Amino acid sequence: MLISAKELIKKHVLTPAHIAPLAVLRIAFGSIMLISTIRFLLKGWVYSFYIKPKFHFTFYGFDWVKPFGPTGMYVLFGLMVVSSVMVIAGLLYKVASTAFFLTFTYVELIDKTTYLNHYYFVSVMAFLLILVPAGRYFSVDVWLKPAVEVSNVPAWTINIFKLQLILVYFFAGISKLNHDWLIDTMPLKIWLPGLTNLWLVGPLLGYTWVAYAFSWFGALFDLTIGFLLLKRSTRKPAYVMVIIFHIFTAWFFKIGMFPYIMIAATLIFFSAETHKNMIDYLRRFWFRQKIIHTDVNRNYLLKEAWAKLIYGVLIIHFTIQVLLPLRYLAYPGKLYWTEEGYRFSWRVMLMEKGGTIFFYVKDPATGGQTEIVNSQYLSQFQETQMSTQPDMILQFAHYLAGRYRAKGIKNPVVTAQSYVTLNGSGSRLYIDSTVNLANERESFGHKRWILPFQKN
Amino acid sequence: MRKFIVLTAIAFSALVLIQSCSKSSDNNTGPTTTTTTTTTAANNSFDRKAMLTNMSTNIIVPAYTAFQTAASNLDAAVTAFNTSPDAVKLSALQTAFIVAYKQWQTTGTFELGPAAVINFRVNTNTYPADINQINANVSSGTYNPNLLANLAAKGLPALDFLLFGVGTDNTAILSQYTTDVNAAKRKTYLAALTTEMKTNATTVATAWTSTYPATFIAAAGTDAGSSTALLVNELVYDYEILKNFEVGIPAGTQSMGITYPAKVQAYYSKISVQLATAHLTALQNLYLGKSMQGDGIGLDDYLNKVNAQKAGTSLDATVKAQFAAAMAKLQTLTDPLSDQIKSSPATVSAAYTECQKLTVLLKTDMTSALGILINYGDNDGD
Secondary structure (H helix, E strand, C coil), X not given: CHHHHHHHHHHHHHCEEECHHHHHHHHHXXXXXXXXXXXXXXXXXHHHXXXXXXXXXXXXXXXXXXXXXXXXXXXXXXXXXXXXXXXXXXXXXXXXXXHHHHHHHHHHHHCHHHCCHHHHHHHHHHHHHHHCCCCCCCCHHHHHCHHHCCCEEECHHHHHHHHHHHHHHHHHHHHCCCHHHHHCCCCHHHHHHHHCCXXXXXXXXHEHHHHHHHHHHHHHHHHHHHHHHHCHHHHHXXXXXXXXXXXXXXXXXXXXXXXHHHHHHHHHHCCHHHHHHHHHHHHHHHCCCCCCCCCCCCECCCCHHHHHHHHHHHHHHHHHHHHHHHHHHHCCCCHHHHCCXXXXXXXXXXXXXEEXXXXXXXXXXXXXXXXXXXXXXCCHHHHHHHCXXXXXXXXXXXXXXXXXXXXXXXXXXXXXXXXXXECCCCCEECECCCCCHHHCCCCCCCCCCECCCCCC | CHHHHHHHHHHHHHHHHHHHHHHHHHHCCCCCCXXXXXXXXXXXXXXXXXXXXXXXXXXXXXXHHHHHHHHHHHHHHHHHHHHCCCHHHHHHHHHHHHHHHHHHHCCCCCCCCHHHHCCHHHHHCCCCCCHHHHHHHHHHCCCCCXXXXXXXXXXXXXXXXXXXXXXXXXXXXXXXXXXXXXXXXXXXXXXXXXXXXXXXXXXXXXXXXXXXXXXXXXXXXCCCCCHHHXXXXXXXXXXXXXXXXXXXXXXXXXXXXXXXXXXXXXXXXXXXXXXXXXXHHHHHHHHHCEECCEECCCHHHHHHHCXXXXXXXXXXXXXHHXXXXXXXXXXXXXXXXXXXXXXXXXXXXXHHHHHHHHHHHHHHHHXXXXXXXXXXXXXXXC
16 A cells, blocks of 8 residues: 555656646647737726726735736736746746746736636646746747756646646536536526527527536536546547537637636646647747757756755645635535635636625714715726625725725714625525624634525 | 546545535525426527517617607707797797606616717716806806716706706796896807707617617627617616616715705706606616507516516516505605705605615616626626
8 A cells, every 4th residue: 555655656746757748838828828918908907907996805815915006007917928928938937937927816816806716727827837847848948048958857747737627627516516506507597598699509598408408517527527638548539528618618608718728728638749749740830840859868857955845835735725615614504695615616607696785884973874886986897796795895894984984984884785696596685784894804704794595 | 546536536526416415405494485397398598689679669769769859849949949038938948848858768778879879868967967067158158068077067957957947937037048148148058058969869869760770689699788788787777877866865865864955856947756757667668668569578578588586476576566666655756856855855765765675676686587797897707
């Protein structure tokens, strides 16, 4: 047993493997990020998400993350563009990958309004990419300084990405194993009939059996695809499934770059040979190289201290990756309703949730009360997100308390009447409308003022 | 090894499946209602094109055409009045104004496409009117319709002031157009405002009586930018205007309870409640798809098609009941509303509270049941 464990570690961690998959991943991921960042800029989202709003919903513990103002934000996105180009090219790779991770993650931390699972996934992938020598092959770094080229890397540098992807898909699958998704076929039962005008498949989407088929297939796909990609014999059909599945979701739903990110990232499961062929193809047809490249037979050597540090970081990282999606078990109540432990757990497209919230600020000295016009302080996007997420409701309540204190009202009482509907439940009161939210503190603990979800 | 992984995966999934099933049944301990059994063969697809066609042909186009007529008549009444101002022509002009204002209540909702391009709603009905700005424009003799500061100095609210508010009675008002030092300039300003409104009304009506309905009906999805999404968003937004601006704000809901009677719609002509009830009826008709041609396909039919529920009953029934409840409360109000706000603010606040309930149903229940985003901007989801 001990020996097999040792062998297992050796096989998946230390065995030398060809570096080509890392170079392809670097180029594929970098390209998608370049497109994604430029798309973000062209849509004007830098302005509408990070410059225009007066108030931002920061993550708990990250209050110090603030937008930089117009010039600063565009410089930050400029850096993101430059660093993703440098990642693609493999120019100053360590610096470029670190810069991309930092700029991207900083932007994501500014406002949880824009939180998306795939932005979190990008941050995770960018972080892992810093730890591996993806710039040591088929890169500008190598072209400038051939001595840095290596052909073999320890297996862990490639396997961490496979493990990460397996975790993402598998947890996404597990999150679909519940009554709402499988039995009520929610939210697809609401969403699909809205798409009946789509070309060709549209007329089918109104049928309940189609919602069942999509729900069950989606769950099965997420649960198994990681393992099917891992296995050599099923890899090719599995990758075809990846492409079909993600293209369909891209066509049906407004989920931005996510499908393309996954299609690009799952390339990593292919063999070193396949990746070498891809690079050869690039060399011949893109760069018109006539001479067939022969690899230097050189192993990637990592100083022991560095290796130990990286192993430590990876152990901590993957422990967190396994535990974070399960933390919801520590909270009472229905997860979709409270959203306590919802983010960072690969829960994708599970809810049709909507809300309306009215905030009231009362001056305890006079008894006078004001209803807040949310749009006076928040963007439409922020208000929509806030209306169904208790931590954001609390943040906004505190912001309002601060605004009214500044207007000279001592101890303003902030209450909210909030109505939320979840997966077709019909709206019901969401939080205790008598609680003075100005006095409630944010923590990782359960928020007692969230009313329990009663299904009718 | 691979077998081991696969087996672990299957075992783990089975475990989670069992757990989550038991967990969700735990949550179902509340009073259970018999849910309508839906067979897998049920088809929930709704003919949105038919709904959009009904709304375009029978509701929106007639509304714009009627407003165009009303705006033209109003402009003609101003021309007649300006040529030889007298009490009879003033009275006729005031009547034309009231007709136009009432028609606007059934017209202002559709701020999409042609109306959105020219910002029809704010250009026609931004209130309370800015009296200082109006007087400054009159006495300077210059008026730039594109100036942001002039939004509250034009359209129906400015006319409301110019036709009903410049004197205590019609004799006094008439003198402002005959003997006052600024009489000539005031007439010019009056004409500029009605001409502008007529031009805007013609622009939008022309688009809707020519090519735009085809564009409108063709965008039959539910995505952001589809006609259904835009229309539902505007229905919700315009209802917010009714609730907040026509009732809530003057009653002090946004000002620590301090009332602002002069902020009511049509403060000078004193038809605020008439306008509010006309407005609510128009929004209800849009919801129902109801017009002179009868009760056509509307959002009520859409909600019923997808079997939308609310607390065990049909969402459509709940929405209809709330429209009725809101209307009943609005009908307890009396013109002049500004006086009632002073004498009996609680009655007005009660009407506001009842109206608020319909906001939740339209904005949250209806849009979520139809899978329509309340979002005017644009962003990705996951």
